[in-house]
Amino acid sequence: MSGQVITITSGKGGVGKTTTTANLGTALAMLDQRVAVLDADIGLRNLDLVLGLENRIVYDVVDVVEGRARLAQALVRDKRFPELHLLPAAQTRDKSAVNPRQMAQICEALRPRYDFILVDSPAGIEQGFHNAISGADRVIVVTTPELSAVRDADRIIGLLEAADKQQPSLIVNRIKPSMVKRQEMLSVEDVLDVLAIPLLGVIPDDEQIIIATNDGTPVATDSKYLSGRAYQNIARRLLGEEVPLLDLRERGFFERIFGFGR
Amino acid sequence: MGFWDWLLGRTEDSRSVAKDRLKVVLVHDRAGISPQLMRQMQDEIIEVVSRYIDVVPGEIQLSMSQEHEQNILIANIPIQRQGAAKGSDRRT
Incomplete structure (x- = not known):
């Protein structure tokens, strides 16, 4: 069976596309x-x-496009997870080094060998974005509960529609339940209400994500953390499983002591 | 804002402010209508409407919003109390 190409994009930078991917x-x-x-x-x-x-x-995507390396040579294998491979971006070039057709060809070449091909899109609405979505079967839009991020997400959703892509699904990242409770932050429902696309998942704002990134070990490897479980649940949803949203409310003193509410 | 909010000196919470501002800006983004174009449209609407009805000048408000996934254009046009209908041949 051939794999599914999923692009992760957002419009605005710094909302967590790379961490999500x-x-x-x-x-x-x-x-x-x-x-x-x-x-x-x-x-x-x-x-x-x-x-x-x-x-x-050793090699990157531009080396593959320009014929200096074969695709299999450029793919970096993750020792911890033998089934996870990375095709790195070039660091010394810019977005114009690859065009959308070439990017779609790379996705097609990866399709028979993988179940999932996840494409981490750059921020913005220029060529890098168009490269990233060119081979995508489906698109995930990442946003945070901030005005500027939601506005940019809305713009991206419009551009995806114009590019005849299937309706994207949404990940709301860095939600702070305590701020939402105090009516100081847009809630997931508020964001869904204005963007009007299906919700794929919610990731709580979690310091552990920063710590995990410091180590180079994604937080999803650890079910101990709420954010890790949230990512694991999204992965299961991508496999077609119905997984209810996590309860992100902070647990009170007694709940923590007695370990309720898991 | 309700009476109790007013009495207790409460202002609208920042989540609601954010959501309202977001709705307005998204409606304009999606329709591709700038504030300048809105003013021009407002002037033209006033011109047409005032051919038929005496409107209260300076109190006309044109705005765009979103309700239930539908973008809507709202025109709030107060009418003068007397002589609402112009022209002698109009039936009431």
Whole structure:
């Protein structure tokens, strides 16, 4: 069976596209899926760092496009998860080094060998974005509960529609339940209400994500953390499982002591 | 804002402010209508409407919003109390 190409994009930078790609790739590999993650942010390579694979890169996507390396040579294998492979972006070039047709060809070439091909899109609405979505069967839009991120997500949703892509699904990242409770932050429902696309998952704002990124070990490897479980649940949803949303409310003193509410 | 909110000096919470601002900006983004174009449209609507009805000048408000996934254009046009209908041949 041929694999599914999923692009992760957002419009605005810094909302967590790369972290989401790394974590979903890891979570899918933990579910015994064959996964290729592709860094489409040429010139601003980062997916390798989040995955802890930065020292293992020999060739990159531009080397493949320009014929200096075969696709199989450029793919970096993750020792922790044999089924997870990374196709790194070039760091010394820019977005114009690859065009949408070439990117779609790479996705097609990866399709027979993997169950999932996750493409990490650069921020913005220019060529890098168009490269990233060119081979996509489906698109995941990542946003945070902030005005600017939601506005940019709305713009991206419009552009995806104009590009005749299937309706994207949404991940709301960095939600702070305590702020929502105090009416100081847009809720997931508020964001869904204005963007009007299906919700794929919610990731709580969690310091552990920063710590995990420092280590180069995605938080999705650890079910101890709420954010890790949230990514694992999204991976299961991508496999077609019905998984209810996590209860993100902070547990009170007694709940923590007695371990309720898991 | 209700009476109790007013009495207790409460203002609208920042989540609601954010959502309202977001709705307005998205409606304009989606329709591709700038504030300048809105003003021009407002002037033209006033011109047409005031051919038939005496409107209260300076109190006309044109805005765009979103309700139930539908973008809507709202025109709030207050009418003068007397002589609402122009022209002597109009039936009431």
